[in-house]
Amino acid sequence: MAQDTVGIVDKKYFHFAHPPDEMEFECGQRLGPLTLAYETYGELNRNRDNAVLILHALTGDSHAAGYYSGEDKPGWWENMIGPGKGIDTNKYFVICSNVIGGCMGSTGPSSTDPRTGKPYALSFPLITIGDMVQAQKHLIDSLGIERLLTVIGGSMGGMQALEWSVRFPEMIHSAIPVATATKHSAMAIAFNEVSRQAIMNDPNWNNGDYYHRSQPQHGQAVARMIGHVTYLSDIALHKKFDGPNNGATGREGGFFTEFPVSNYLRYQGQKFVHRFDANSLLYLTRATDSFNLAQRYGDGSLVQAFSRASCKYLVLSFSSDWLYPTSQSRAMVKAMKKNNIMVTFCEIDIDYGHDSFLVHNPKQAALVSGFLDQVHREDG
Amino acid sequence: MAQDTVGIVDKKYFHFAHPPDEMEFECGQRLGPLTLAYETYGELNRNRDNAVLILHALTGDSHAAGYYSGEDKPGWWENMIGPGKGIDTNKYFVICSNVIGGCMGSTGPSSTDPRTGKPYALSFPLITIGDMVQAQKHLIDSLGIERLLTVIGGSMGGMQALEWSVRFPEMIHSAIPVATATKHSAMAIAFNEVSRQAIMNDPNWNNGDYYHRSQPQHGQAVARMIGHVTYLSDIALHKKFDGPNNGATGREGGFFTEFPVSNYLRYQGQKFVHRFDANSLLYLTRATDSFNLAQRYGDGSLVQAFSRASCKYLVLSFSSDWLYPTSQSRAMVKAMKKNNIMVTFCEIDIDYGHDSFLVHNPKQAALVSGFLDQVHREDG
Structure with a gap:
């Protein structure tokens, strides 16, 4: 250590x-x-x-x-x-x-x-x-x-x-x-709002009552991806992911997942689902939006x-x-x-x-x- | 006329x-x-x-x-x-x-x-x-x-x-x-990628085979909302939605939907679902990302x-x-x-x-x- x-x-x-x-x-x-x-x-x-x-x-x-x-x-x-x-x-x-x-x-x-x-x-x-x-x-x-x-x-x-x-x-x-x-800013609220809608649009959200049943993991993963992109700069994303031909590699690795950023965002979304509660994300983003x-x-x-x-x-x-x-x-x-x-x-x-x-x-x-x-x- | x-x-x-x-x-x-x-x-x-x-x-x-x-x-x-x-x-x-x-x-x-x-x-x-x-x-x-x-x-x-x-x-x-x-830019690709994941994460997307059955409307609506926010400027959003206390009005009008931008984005999302095909959105965003x-x-x-x-x-x-x-x-x-x-x-x-x-x-x-x-x- x-x-x-x-x-x-x-x-x-x-x-x-x-x-x-x-x-x-x-x-x-x-x-x-x-x-x-x-x-x-x-x-x-x-x-x-x-x-x-x-x-x-x-x-x-x-x-x-x-x-x-x-x-x-x-x-x-x-x-x-x-x-x-x-x-x-x-x-x-x-x-x-x-x-x-x-x-x-x-x-x-x-x-x-x-x-x-x-x-x-x-x-x-x-x-x-x-x-x-x-x-x-x-x-x-x-x-x-x-x-x-x-x-x-x-x-x-x-x-x-x-x-x-x-x-x-x-x-x-x-x-x-x-x-x-x-x-x-209005834009920060708008991005948070889209994240919340992604969760609340997920049928598994079930009006917030999803504990002890299927989680709204699809919506929550998308919410995290939105957050992730807004937290980074274009330069940071560029340094991380940009390559010749935008890194597109055809259909390898699954349909529509050929951009290097795809797997990264998907990974971030999935990781988040397992460590965070969707309702907490709704409550905390709302707290920041109403500050x-x-x-x-x-x-x-x-x-x-x-x-x-x-x-x-x-x-x-x-x-x-x-x-x-x-x-x-x-x-x-x-x-x-x-x-x-x-x-x-x-x-x-x-x-x-x-x-x-x-x-x-x-x-x-x-x-x-x-x-x-x-x-x-x-x-x- | x-x-x-x-x-x-x-x-x-x-x-x-x-x-x-x-x-x-x-x-x-x-x-x-x-x-x-x-x-x-x-x-x-x-x-x-x-x-x-x-x-x-x-x-x-x-x-x-x-x-x-x-x-x-x-x-x-x-x-x-x-x-x-x-x-x-x-x-x-x-x-x-x-x-x-x-x-x-x-x-x-x-x-x-x-x-x-x-x-x-x-x-x-x-x-x-x-x-x-x-x-x-x-x-x-x-x-x-x-x-x-x-x-x-x-x-x-x-x-x-x-x-x-x-x-x-x-x-x-x-x-x-x-x-x-x-x-x-890497950021434009990233936002498109999140939109695509929102659709493909929707269980109704069904690997693209959703015609004549339930549409991936939840994911598609979220995809549209993401697009909508990125197409606007903070100033445009501000002019449209900003008010005192960020426009928050408490729990009226439904849980977590108190920001004026909420209903607007939801409306845009829903409208889009009825006029556009989710797979077309995947194909066309991919075309722009690989340009x-x-x-x-x-x-x-x-x-x-x-x-x-x-x-x-x-x-x-x-x-x-x-x-x-x-x-x-x-x-x-x-x-x-x-x-x-x-x-x-x-x-x-x-x-x-x-x-x-x-x-x-x-x-x-x-x-x-x-x-x-x-x-x-x-x-x-």
Whole structure:
């Protein structure tokens, strides 16, 4: 095992029984008891001022770094989290939890409703990014941490970072929203909508009631393929798949599957079906589509929304990300600056599209590392 | 009925029985007899030098202008074709045929195979853009036209215009490829691939054998939705659908269908299922994905490929078209110019994405009109 990994890690579970045993969601529904799956890396220092909360993207989970015993695939942000890395576990206590509504150990649509003994399915509340953050707050409270050094995440994780910064400003020193927006573009919503329709059009979806029977795997696979294409850039796809004559090889390998990208997309779709719950994908994409920071906290004004914030920001975007383009990051930076908020902004020139925050990205690691050092020195 | 329409039109059928009664496709298969559905507007002049061939896009058909008797919806390019319009039917004899492989009257996978009495389905040859043009050539020959004033089309139609210009250079005075490319980008192929997988993943697809039974309508609807989103720009979607709070209205109108774009996409998907054949969509998208002018005619060199051309070109692209970006048009213009070909190029500043060539577009109409006048004066 490499020296720069946190090594073997365990998934932990936080069961919270908020009085009496429920959490109120933004939609008004109450639910409980609830569980959040989470992991931690590094150690909380004596001053309890070195905690970093990692916020995952749509299909991520609590396993951000290290290896589960017996497995050879590390956590999804292994190249950012570990000894000496962008988020240095020699210095910081790192926490990552699976979001509420997810399907990787936290309570979500596929969890059993204690009232009925059956999965919640569509009776699960229509969660929001705010609900995800509210649940995380309970977890952070339970760990005895009053203030986080930073909250950081890409895409849906970046939305949570933004939500944290205006919802619980007293609880964070800084926030690092990466490759994200304060509100989805019409195009991002449209692609998510097609993904949802792909699932809901699948007869096996059965209005969400498919547990213990055939899964809506056809629709779910297509939904994943759509996501996959939108997360990549044309250049990234070109580098991966382009060849002479577009790589077409005739009818070999099955009818209409002659393009090299075919098998790749099919593989991604199938892999996803086995690791993710279709209803969770519906709930989580809806949460991102209805996220609107200006509307929720500023009566439609982004400047007013950020007037609630008191943290320092590092905002990162990627030149090849056409799903969450840099213009959206610039808009949030502008609104922050109008509030005299300390914000560092950088568009990183990299070819991997929206997925750039997940891949090996030394510039991102260096920017985050430097920012955290500075914040920790000033505020710690 | 407005003054600037060609008025009531009829669909015509050209049955070609090339000796003995078949056409050889690029893949080597032979098939016949074949039918092309087509329409004509305006009149062929005495010199037979005023014929314009319209080439339709993926899901288009021969009904480019005017109205069928009793219908109130005009042809798909009504705003470009008619008396005094961009393609002026007072001056030009306009022809538009449904492509071979299509499902709007021309022979395609849904047509009956005379050898078996059943639909061709997947036994239909894997057609190419070259095959579409080869079939059109038979139609043009049959009309007694030796040389076309121009060939014009957007998207897949633009590919056919490019193919005409290097395949039958002696038969055309000019070519107008609009919003197109000499080869699909990796991203365009990937989106088409997801569309194909959506259809082929639908259990009703049944390996293409679904005629006279349940159609793969779920997959086909999703395929159409994917196409629809990629044909539009974010700005166009934004103008159409964006409102406060992303337009989310809670659970009204059905679960997860609260975004305004939901019903629109669903409607587009359903409408498409009733008017188009799923196998045709597979065949035609594959034809566009395997189109590669440099590979087919230039041994990999676009400059060499265009050395076969002898026509004048008008190349048009649209600023908001991210699926066929202007950079692809610039690349073809560069290769044309290296051959000292006369080419006019214009990127039109318009917000409607790839679909810009289909919508009301006065700049496009003016550019085409001016170009045709000039070509007709010089060469006619």
